[in-house]
Amino acid sequence: xxxxxxxxxxxxxxxxxxxxxxxxxxxxxxxxxxxxxxxxxxxxxxxxxxxxxxxxxxxxxxxxxxxxxxxxxxxxxxxxxxxxxxxxxxxxxxxxxxxxxxxxxxxxxxxxxxxxxxxxxxxxxxxxxxxxxxxxxxxxxxxxxxxxxxxxxxxxxxxxxxxxxxxxxxxxxxxxxxxxxxxxxxxxxxxxxxxxxxxx
Amino acid sequence: xxxxxxxxxxxxxxxxxxxxxxxxxxxxxxxxxxxxxxxxxxxxxxxxxxxxxxxxxxxxxxxxxxxxxxxxxxxxxxxxxxxxxxxxxxxxxxxxxxxxxxxxxxxxxxxxxxxxxxxxxxxxxxxxxxxxxxxxxxxxxxxx
Numbered sequence: 001x002x003x004x005x006x007x008x009x010x011x012x013x014x015x016x017x018x019x020x021x022x023x024x025x026x027x028x029x030x031x032x033x034x035x036x037x038x039x040x041x042x043x044x045x046x047x048x049x050x051x052x053x054x055x056x057x058x059x060x061x062x063x064x065x066x067x068x069x070x071x072x073x074x075x076x077x078x079x080x081x082x083x084x085x086x087x088x089x090x091x092x093x094x095x096x097x098x099x100x101x102x103x104x105x106x107x108x109x110x111x112x113x114x115x116x117x118x119x120x121x122x123x124x125x126x127x128x129x130x131x132x133x134x135x136x137x138x139x140x141x142x143x144x145x146x147x148x149x150x151x152x153x154x155x156x157x158x159x160x161x162x163x164x165x166x167x168x169x170x171x172x173x174x175x176x177x178x179x180x181x182x183x184x185x186x187x188x189x190x191x192x193x194x195x196x197x198x199x200x
Numbered sequence: 201x202x203x204x205x206x207x208x209x210x211x212x213x214x215x216x217x218x219x220x221x222x223x224x225x226x227x228x229x230x231x232x233x234x235x236x237x238x239x240x241x242x243x244x245x246x247x248x249x250x251x252x253x254x255x256x257x258x259x260x261x262x263x264x265x266x267x268x269x270x271x272x273x274x275x276x277x278x279x280x281x282x283x284x285x286x287x288x289x290x291x292x293x294x295x296x297x298x299x300x301x302x303x304x305x306x307x308x309x310x311x312x313x314x315x316x317x318x319x320x321x322x323x324x325x326x327x328x329x330x331x332x333x334x335x336x337x338x339x340x341x342x343x344x
Contacts, residue, residue, distance in 0.1 A: 003322065006331035010318055013335075014216055017316045121216035124287050125237050 011140020048104035052111025060119030080190035225325035269302030306340035
């Protein structure tokens with residue numbers, strides 16, 4: 001196996017493992033408001049998250065930015081709760097501030113926090129030659145995110161079908177119900193993590 | 201609902217469970233030198249005691265295997281433990297008079313501790329580099 005592919009594999013396996021549940025839940029919170037036909041909007045948001053995530057990962061791993069681990073570990077679930085709250089509060093996206101276009105900015109800023117979460121581990125182990133592991137790991141992470149999002153899209157579409165049976169047949173209620181149910185659940189889990197990891 | 205939230209929350213462990221091993225074949229001495237980098241907390245937890253040369257060597261001998269083409273384990277010698285911030289460096293040496301051809305390796309560190317553990321082994325021999333990844337329950341692999 002080539003060195004680059006080894007680190008791609010490491011990043012991919014890490015993000016698709018259930019042990020990385022905080023990252024998976026954040027992606028789910030980002031994606032839950034979208035239907036399959038909104039894939040362009042979802043792609044913008046996730047791309048912004050990826051950019052933010054990559055920037056901090058690079059800065060922190062190379063030592064250009066030193067961030068306190070405990071604070072970052074606390075802020076990661078806080079970003080998840082904030083995303084869920086936004087999902088719950090904003091009912092009409094078209095009428096929201098800037099037509100809801102602030103969401104990629106949110107995702108980019110939150111991505112900055114999540115990228116720092118990995119950085120300390122990579123920097124500790126790959127002290128002398130960090131460029132290749134960093135690049136490969138990041139590519140693997142992004143590939144894993146795409147897989148997680150595709151699976152989430154399929155699962156959410158299936159959930160909509162189930163919810164359609166218990167709500168009105170137009171489907172509008174089903175999507176809202178899905179957003180509320182998933183966001184509430186994810187927010188509760190993340191809030192618990194935030195309390196457990198609180199540095200204060 | 202509370203039970204489900206608690207169950208999912210228990211999966212929050214986001215740390216990257218990995219170790220990095222560098223294996224170099226030294227042509228002149230015909231020796232394989234192995235350096236393992238791991239998080240000190242993890243190794244301490246796996247060993248179950250304070251990390252000393254003796255406890256670290258004992259743990260490494262149980263979890264890291266290097267064998268010849270007939271499957272016989274190579275005799276390994278301890279070459280030290282070094283700490284640097286939250287990382288420990290563990291060093292082993294083994295005589296390999298016939299080079300690395302036919303040797304098999306298994307880096308099984310911390311598999312007893314973490315289900316998602318992945319151990320990376322970077323092999324450098326005769327100017328060539330290659331990487332092996334080990335996950336739980338994987339058998340020994342031939343050195344490239």
